[in-house]
Amino acid sequence: MRNSKQKDIILRALDEHKIHPTADELYQYIHKEHAEIGVATVYRNLNKFAEKGIIRKIVGLDGSSHFDSCLEPHYHFICSCCGKIYDIPMNIGKDLIAKAEEFTDCKITSMDITFRGLCRKCEDEHNGNFVFDEKETEMLLTASMS
Amino acid sequence: MRNSKQKDIILRALDEHKIHPTADELYQYIHKEHAEIGVATVYRNLNKFAEKGIIRKIVGLDGSSHFDSCLEPHYHFICSCCGKIYDIPMNIGKDLIAKAEEFTDCKITSMDITFRGLCRKCEDEHNGNFVFDEKETEMLLTASMS
DNA sequence: ATGATAATGATAATAATTATCATTATGGGA
DNA sequence: TCCCATAATGATAATTATTATCATTATCAT
Numbered sequence: 001m002r003n004s005k006q007k008d009i010i011l012r013a014l015d016e017h018k019i020h021p022t023a024d025e026l027y028q029y030i031h032k033e034h035a036e037i038g039v040a041t042v043y044r045n046l047n048k049f050a051e052k053g054i055i056r057k058i059v060g061l062d063g064s065s066h067f068d069s070c071l072e073p074h075y076h077f078i079c080s081c082c083g084k085i086y087d088i089p090m091n092i093g094k095d096l097i098a099k100a101e102e103f104t105d106c107k108i109t110s111m112d113i114t115f116r117g118l119c120r121k122c123e124d125e126h127n128g129n130f131v132f133d134e135k136e137t138e139m140l141l142t143a144s145m146s
Numbered sequence: 147m148r149n150s151k152q153k154d155i156i157l158r159a160l161d162e163h164k165i166h167p168t169a170d171e172l173y174q175y176i177h178k179e180h181a182e183i184g185v186a187t188v189y190r191n192l193n194k195f196a197e198k199g200i201i202r203k204i205v206g207l208d209g210s211s212h213f214d215s216c217l218e219p220h221y222h223f224i225c226s227c228c229g230k231i232y233d234i235p236m237n238i239g240k241d242l243i244a245k246a247e248e249f250t251d252c253k254i255t256s257m258d259i260t261f262r263g264l265c266r267k268c269e270d271e272h273n274g275n276f277v278f279d280e281k282e283t284e285m286l287l288t289a290s291m292s
Numbered sequence: 293a294t295g296a297t298a299a300t301g302a303t304a305a306t307a308a309t310t311a312t313c314a315t316t317a318t319g320g321g322a
Numbered sequence: 323t324c325c326c327a328t329a330a331t332g333a334t335a336a337t338t339a340t341t342a343t344c345a346t347t348a349t350c351a352t
Contacts, residue, residue, distance in 0.1 A: 001298085001299095002297090002298055002299065002348085002349050002350075003349075003350090004298090004299060004300080004348075004349080005348090006299080006300070007299090022339090023339085023340080024338095024339070024340090036301085037300085037301080038300070038301035038302065038303095039301085039302095039340090040300075040301060040302080040303090040340095040341080040342090041299080041300055041301065043339090043340065043341075044299085044300085044341090045299095047340095047341095059205050059207070059209050061205070063205050063209035063210065063211055063308095064209065064339085065209055065339090065340090075246070077246075077250055077252050077254065079252065080255075086250060086252065088246050088249045088250055089249055090245065090246055090248075090249050092242070096238070096259075097261065099236065100221070100223075100234050100236055100261050102236075103234045103235055103236050104223055104232060104234055104261075105266055106223050106225070106232065106261075106263055106264065106265045106266060107263045107264050107269060108223065108261045108262065108263040109226075109262060109263040109264070110261070110262045110263070111259060111260065111261045111262065112258075112259070112260045112261075112262065113242075113257060113258070113259050113260075114257065114258045114259075115243065115246050115250075115252075115254045115256070115257045115258075116254065116255060116256045116257065116258065117252055117253045117254040117255040117256070118252065118253050118255070119252045120251055120252060123253060147329085147330095148317085148318050148319075148328090148329055148330065149318075149319090150317075150318075150329090150330060150331080151317090152330080152331070153330090168308090169308090169309080170307095170308075170309090182332085183331090183332080184331070184332035184333065184334095185309090185332085185333095186309095186310080186311090186331075186332060186333080186334090187330080187331055187332065189308090189309065189310075190310090190330085190331085191330095193309095209339095210308085211308095211309090
């Protein structure tokens with residue numbers, strides 16, 4: 001993999017974002033400063049980085065791809081209401097993997113744990129009105145603000 | 147939610163499939179016997195069932211939505227090579243959730259655990275040639291068969 | 293410096309899912 | 323049992339995110 005100005009900019013932009021942006025969100029951000037960089041380049045490189053293990057790709061509740069520059073072992077909390085992804089810097093023992101292998105003949109090499117619930121903001125905003133759909137939620141939030 | 151002939155057929159078709167099909171896969175299957183049922187109806191109802199908690203929606207490695215008629219507590223193994231999803235009927239204690247809540251101020255209500263690795267078939271077929279990309283894999287498999 | 297080739301960017305293409313809307317089916321009440 | 327408000331359906335248009343194409347440019351080993 002060759003170096004490029006674009007790769008540097010994309011990696012730096014991701015590092016500046018602790019909110020696990022999608023490729024498109026990151027593109028929008030980069031575009032402000034570097035309008036010369038195309039969408040394809042952002043998508044292409046983020047996926048390439050993830051493949052090489054330089055960054056992590058995480059899948060949101062709605063199937064959208066988010067990227068995480070932190071490689072340290074940690075897990076995520078996804079708000080069922082707004083879809084935002086937060087870090088949970090917990091280190092979970094490998095014994096779960098060993099235990100899981102008793103239930104299958106597949107070779108397990110890693111595990112993903114995602115916690116779900118309501119983030120503080122959403123809990124406050126419409127106290128406990130549990131919603132799965134992001135769009136529905138957006139409407140709810142907008143409505144409650146007006 | 148009203149009953150309908152279509153809802154029955156969709157639920158029954160999902161029950162018959164233990165492989166966690168996508169909405170489209172299920173539509174293709176249903177279409178053979180019931181050409182009168184439209185795609186929109188299948189997508190619509192599967193999502194509605196998942197919202198109501200009648201079935202489960204699980205997100206594949208590539209962000210695709212799969213559906214699972216089994217509500218019993220169990221986890222999944224996704225093959226990094228072929229993308230197939232297998233059940234792991236293990237029951238994991240709720241203490242992980244309590245532990246995770248120490249690292250966040252979010253209210254955690256559930257957790258998703260997905261194990262990854264190579265399924266037997268993929269391990270045998272190209273012994274240990276670890277590939278993330280499904281399409282790349284498809285090519286590999288095709289190539290090794292000819 | 294040079295050349296093979298990897299990377300880029302504009303844009304076309306794809307694929308999965310959702311919205312629209314006219315038509316049909318459901319089920320509670322008279 | 324029939325009525326009817328309205329939920330559900332199905333054909334298809336629209337949307338959205340992502341990927342493929344390809345001519346041009348940049349990188350880096352020699």
